[in-house]
Amino acid sequence: MPRSRFTLYFLLATLGLQGCGSSDTDITKAETSKSNRLEQFDRALHQHTAVLASDEFEGRAPATPGEEKTTTYLKQQFLAAGLTPGFGDSFFQQVPIVEIKIDPSAVVDIKGDTMNARLTYGVDMMVGTKQQQEAIEVSDSELVFVGYGINAPERNWNDYEGLDVKGKTVVILVNDPGFATQDPQHFNGNAMTYYGRWTYKYEEAARQGAAAALIVHDTAPASYPWEVVANSFSGPQIDLQSPDLGASKLKVEGWLNLDQATALLAAAGENYETLKLSAAKPGFKAIPLNHSFSVSFNNELRRTTSNNVIAKIDGTEHPNEYVVYMGHWDHLGKDPSREGDQIFNGAIDNATGTAALLALAKEFTLHPPKRTVIFLAVTAEESGLLGSKYYGENPVYPLAQTVGAINMDALGSIGRVKDVVVIGHGFNQLQDYMERFARQQNRVTIPDPAPQKGFYFRSDHFSLAKFGVPALYAEGGYDSLAHGKEWGRQQQKDYQDKRYHKPADEYRADMDLKGAAEDLELYFLIGDELANSRDWPEWNEGSEFKLIREASRNPQ
Ligand SMILES: [Zn+2]
Structure with missing residues (x-):
């Protein structure tokens, strides 16, 4: 090829490229910005984490001076980055919270022909309520065993089929039929579906009109010992304030320990181990237990307000x-009763x-998106996902018009x-985006190692997923580039044992956040592609959220 023609061809090709809105300088700029991006993410993560985790911020508890400092800092940083307020002309969405503290002298009786027992709070059972009332009473309510307490239309499964449980007390098995049978074709096998989560059991029982629900505690399917139930239910139960004062919820949400549950079932002529399996099979029918349940207790109520911070x-x-x-x-x-470090x-x-929200917000200002990008810093996750729950129930932006959500916890x-660990592996198509971008980083996505524990249902994205929004929840992996897998797992275990939810979860300047910066790069690329495309990622076939999304996107 003569040189002149080659030059001409090259020139035309370059002009052609320019016609598409790109040029050599743009490409160089893109590459520089990509390598700069990782450095900027790393720097921003250190900078903001140091501030937010400083003693001055007092451990960032909702409705304390620590909240004031945190939310003010977030607002200032969003403003400085050039974002606009996400709640009208404010950055703050108020979240009304109520604390319900039960008097442990609660009295619980089970009565009938075979069993007459007064149960001991904390030992035999736990009871509580999300109804915002100073006194709760349920008397002589009929007990019914409803198996796993699941109503799953997409699986043609309804444990309440043909049953009227209005005013009754339902006894429910923990986890789901997939875990009970370990059959990967049944529900999600060993991996928990939302139907296995205890929160779901109470929600469904309330929808069915039951007065009370008692979940049978069994360590393997629950994945935690009785002490965890006893401890977490004995503290104040924290919930959102609601205009109906919680009237749409159960009067009593409770747990029975395994001995009492076994005794109750035996009194009705049933065997716990047999029921656990028969209730996991299609065609199971609820069983009246021919005994009644009575309970009364008092509550102390305290109301406060916290804030979600929203920028866009x-x-x-x-x-x-x-x-x-x-x-x-x-x-x-902070806990002033502690010796030594109290924060x-x-x-x-x-x-x-x-810090990641702030870093991503700043990055998006350099790449104006075609769709709106929302940065939602929610409150009261540690008290039961309350801030996100409030946003899910009172969405500032329609959830049907929300393409997807990415949670960072x-x-x-x-x-x-x-590696990068996908919690809720195989749930929805956002994972496909992550896999693709992870490959570009020479990384792989791996499934959550303990899917039976249902971690997907235990962080904030779930408050949106529950209403059908496809949500991605991942965490940094273990396979350290420098030190290998074993070392990585040991580090993870160290964090769980020594720092997780302890005053020792402190910022150190020598924390290596370069892996986190790479994760942020993934989150950025996914969000950037979503925000500049016409894509509507979906839940995968068989997901408990697929029908909910379809109904929300195509209202009848
Ligand atoms: Zn967290």
């Missing part, structure tokens, strides 16, 4: 479609995820790793 960048072409990044800003505050700084959990601090 308006989309240039589709401003009414939304991509959401979220992370909880709150942590456990739960929550550096990893979740100053890192909050506790980023990795062990440096660069080869």
